[in-house]
Amino acid sequence: MEYILKTEGLTKRYGKHNVVNQVSMHVKKGSIYGFIGKNGAGKTTFMRMVAGLAAPFAGTIELFGSKELEKQRVRIGCLIEQPGLYGNMTAGENLEVVRRSLGITEKKAVEEMLDFVGLSDTGKKKVKNFSMGMKQRMGIAIALFRNPDFLILDEPINGLDPEGIKEIRDLLLKLNREKDITILISSHILGELSKVATHYGVIREGNLIEEFSTEELRMRCRRCQKLVVEDEKFAANILEERLHITNFDVPEQGVVRVFERLEDTVKTNRVLAEAGVGIRESYLTGQDLEGYFMDLLGGGANV
Amino acid sequence: MFNLLSAECFKLRKSKNLYICCSVVVFFIIFIYGMLLLAENIQSGNVQNGTGGVYVTQEATTEGLIMENLNVLDFYQQLFTGEFISILLAIFVSILVVEEFKSGAIKNVVGKGYARETVFLAKFFSAAIGVALLLLVSAVVTILAGLFFLGEHALYPGILADFGSFFGLQLWMSVALSAVFVLISEIGRNVAAAISAGIGVVIVSGMLFSGLDMLFKGSGFHPSEYWLICMSELCPAGGFETGYVVKTVVVSLLWIAVALAAGIWHFKRADVK
Numbered sequence: 001m002e003y004i005l006k007t008e009g010l011t012k013r014y015g016k017h018n019v020v021n022q023v024s025m026h027v028k029k030g031s032i033y034g035f036i037g038k039n040g041a042g043k044t045t046f047m048r049m050v051a052g053l054a055a056p057f058a059g060t061i062e063l064f065g066s067k068e069l070e071k072q073r074v075r076i077g078c079l080i081e082q083p084g085l086y087g088n089m090t091a092g093e094n095l096e097v098v099r100r101s102l103g104i105t106e107k108k109a110v111e112e113m114l115d116f117v118g119l120s121d122t123g124k125k126k127v128k129n130f131s132m133g134m135k136q137r138m139g140i141a142i143a144l145f146r147n148p149d150f151l152i153l154d155e156p157i158n159g160l161d162p163e164g165i166k167e168i169r170d171l172l173l174k175l176n177r178e179k180d181i182t183i184l185i186s187s188h189i190l191g192e193l194s195k196v197a198t199h200y201g202v203i204r205e206g207n208l209i210e211e212f213s214t215e216e217l218r219m220r221c222r223r224c225q226k227l228v229v230e231d232e233k234f235a236a237n238i239l240e241e242r243l244h245i246t247n248f249d250v251p252e253q254g255v256v257r258v259f260e261r262l263e264d265t266v267k268t269n270r271v272l273a274e275a276g277v278g279i280r281e282s283y284l285t286g287q288d289l290e291g292y293f294m295d296l297l298g299g300g301a302n303v
Numbered sequence: 304m305f306n307l308l309s310a311e312c313f314k315l316r317k318s319k320n321l322y323i324c325c326s327v328v329v330f331f332i333i334f335i336y337g338m339l340l341l342a343e344n345i346q347s348g349n350v351q352n353g354t355g356g357v358y359v360t361q362e363a364t365t366e367g368l369i370m371e372n373l374n375v376l377d378f379y380q381q382l383f384t385g386e387f388i389s390i391l392l393a394i395f396v397s398i399l400v401v402e403e404f405k406s407g408a409i410k411n412v413v414g415k416g417y418a419r420e421t422v423f424l425a426k427f428f429s430a431a432i433g434v435a436l437l438l439l440v441s442a443v444v445t446i447l448a449g450l451f452f453l454g455e456h457a458l459y460p461g462i463l464a465d466f467g468s469f470f471g472l473q474l475w476m477s478v479a480l481s482a483v484f485v486l487i488s489e490i491g492r493n494v495a496a497a498i499s500a501g502i503g504v505v506i507v508s509g510m511l512f513s514g515l516d517m518l519f520k521g522s523g524f525h526p527s528e529y530w531l532i533c534m535s536e537l538c539p540a541g542g543f544e545t546g547y548v549v550k551t552v553v554v555s556l557l558w559i560a561v562a563l564a565a566g567i568w569h570f571k572r573a574d575v576k
Contacts, residue, residue: 052414054574074416081576084407089317100310101412142411 002029003065004150004182005050010059012045020046021206022059027150027184027199032176034197035186038297042206043186044081047154050184051078064149077148079156083139087128091119091138094127095145102146109145117141118167133164140171151175153185157192165192172196194289202296210296223286225258225265230278232256238275243268254280304421307412311429320402321433324395325440331387332444335378336452343369375449375457376466380540382441383473386505389480389532393501395437396430396481400488401497409575419571427485427563434481435474442470465541472538472551479555480531482562489566489573508532529554 005027012020020042027033037043048054050061052073063072085094095110114120117137122130127138136156143151153172157165173196175181187193193200194214201211212220229235232250239245239258245268247259261268262284269282287295315321338357344350345359346368352358359369382388403409403426412422446466449457484501491497512527519526527533534551 048574051410053410053576055572070416070418073414076414078410078414080410082407084410086314086317086402086406086408088319093313093317097310097313097408098411100313101306102415103306 003027004029004031004063005184006062006065007046007050008060008062010046010049010061011057012042012049012054013057018057019206020049023203023206023208025201025208026211027182029182030176030180031198032172032183032185032196034193034200035184035203036190036193036200036293036297037186037203039188041203041297043203044154046203047078047080047152047184047186051076051080051152053080074146075149076152077143077145077150078152079136079139079143080152080154083135083142085127085135085138085142088126090124090126091122091130091134091141094138095141098142098145104146113141113145116144117171132159133161133167136160136164136168140168144175147179149181151181151183151185153183155186155188157187157189165189169196190290190293202293204297217289217292221287221289221292222259223262223284225262225268226281226283226285227256227258227272227279228254228281229256229272230254230280234275235272235277238272238277239268242271242275304425307417307421307425308428310412311425312432315429315433315436318399318433320395320398321436324391324433324437327391328437328441329444332382332441333448335381336448339370339373340452370453371456373453373457374459374462375446375453376462376469376540378449378453379442379445379466380469380538382445383538384536386509386532388438388441388477389505389535390502391437392434392477392481393484393505394498395433396484397488397491397497397501398494399430399433400426400485401492401494404492404576405494407576413575420567423485423489423567423570424563426489427482427566430481430485431478434477438470438474438477442466465543468543468548469538469540472543472548473535475552475555476531476535476538479558479562480535482559482566483531486562486566486569489570505532509536531555531558 003026005025007023007025010020010023010025011018023042023046025046035043035047045054049056050063052069060067061069063069064075066072086097089097091114092110095113099107099110111120114122117140119134119137119141122134127135130138136159140153140156143153156172157168160168169192172183172185176183176196183196185193185197197214199211199213200217202209227235232254235256236248236250239248239256243261245258245260249257249259251257258268265282265284269279272279341350341355341357342359345352345354345357409422413419446458483504484497487500487504488497491500508530509532512530512533515526527537528550531554534554538551539547
């Protein structure tokens with residue numbers, strides 16, 4: 001498995017408090033990794049450590065399979081918190097500073113990048129007069145300079161209007177599909193994140209509590225009949241032999257999830273009971289993505 | 304480093320900070336010349352004493368007219384005996400450095416394959432270039448305005464050589480002082496705090512070193528001879544001895560080394576927001 005980013009036990013401590021605690025994250029090549037957590041959960045701090053803006057207290061970071069981070073970070077583009085822009089310069093002048101800093105010799109790279117992010121017609125307008133969406137696009141333009149292989153975007157759609165959000169979403173999908181850029185993106189807007197992410201990581205109070213793919217997430221959120229039984233093996237046998245149900249799983253001891261015949265759960269319950277399966281609970285369940293994440297994150301309004 | 308310097312020069316070119324500070328220097332020099340002209344007119348009886356709040360006690364008949372006794376080098380030396388230039392440098396460097404942190408633009412270079420020390424040094428060189436431009440403007444305006452206000456006697460034969468030497472020493476000390484201000488700004492990372500601390504250093508250090516001189520009185524050791532602001536104020540306008548020049552260069556170099564080492568040490572450990 002080729003990982004673009006792999007961290008092991010990454011920890012950041014301020015005073016006696018670990019704001020990022022033992023985080024082991026795995027971002028696969030070509031994926032769009034949605035990083036989810038409440039405000040203050042440690043997302044930005046984690047991203048800043050990966051980007052080299054903050055030093056870890058403990059743990060290791062591997063980028064592109066290497067621990068020579070200074071060398072590998074050249075291949076990363078970042079937009080962390082607010083984009084770093086000079087308010088008294090135009091969009092072109094801001095990108096000219098970045099072009100020179102990064103040693104890009106082609107002067108037309110500035111024009112091309114402005115064109116790419118849709119800011120080529122801003123002319124002599126100073127960046128301080130830009131809208132939030134335009135500034136975010138400038139931030140993405142800076143992150144995309146030097147054609148990175150890995151993009152780190154912290155809340156890139158914050159403060160954008162629906163049209164701006166769609167533009168950024170389309171841009172990310174284009175970069176991922178056409179340029180094969182791996183993306184680590186954090187956002188509070190779970191609905192939007194679920195439209196682009198292929199993998200997820202959930203952070204709570206500095207701890208990465210789970211990592212999973214979109215497929216796994218769909219499976220977890222799938223509608224099913226959940227049975228809490230005395231003997232899950234016996235129940236599974238009855239489901240297969242008498243009801244000919246094959247689409248079920250046993251996620252944990254004493255629990256069986258049935259994904260078919262959901263329209264006739266009465267029959268399923270009756271057959272199992274007649275066969276002598278001890279049923280403690282039986283109910284239909286299934287969540288939307290937001291509900292699932294809320295459960296993982298322990299609820300709260302600011303997710 | 305070359306890439307970073309190229310970007311820094313571009314930023315300097317676009318920097319309002321530099322143009323405003325240069326304008327302030329130009330205005331200040333012309334203002335002082337203007338004040339001297341007014342004083343001379345009072346002295347010669349053309350204008351009533353006290354006009355514009357200017358009072359002249361020096362008799363024209365015994366000591367000559369004020370501007371007759373003045374040349375551009377004297378005038379330029381006077382610029383450095385006050386704290387005006389040092390305070391202006393503190394303001395210029397503070398804004399130049401803190402702007403990077405305030406705008407977040409420092410994130411565009413940190414973690415982009417450059418070592419932190421390279422980023423810090425590039426900022427110092429940028430400040431040094433800006434300081435050099437400021438001093439160059441002050442020198443050119445002093446000479447040109449001097450010719451206008453003082454007339455031909457503003458330039459005596461050989462004055463340009465002395466002026467060049469004085470300018471070179473002041474430039475070298477100012478660059479060293481800018482390293483100290485870069486250090487203060489990097490640690491402060493707030494424009495108001497950095498400017499306040501910088502001006503505080505300029506104003507308080509003179510008194511502090513005078514006190515230290517008194518403390519070491521009799522030992523032959525004068526701490527103020529090793530502090531940049533005192534050195535700048537006491538720098539002679541001519542008759543430069545090799546020993547003095549070497550001492551000035553070496554002490555300034557030491558201050559640059561100490562300030563940069565401390566700044567790099569801090570910048571390497573500090574998080575960038």
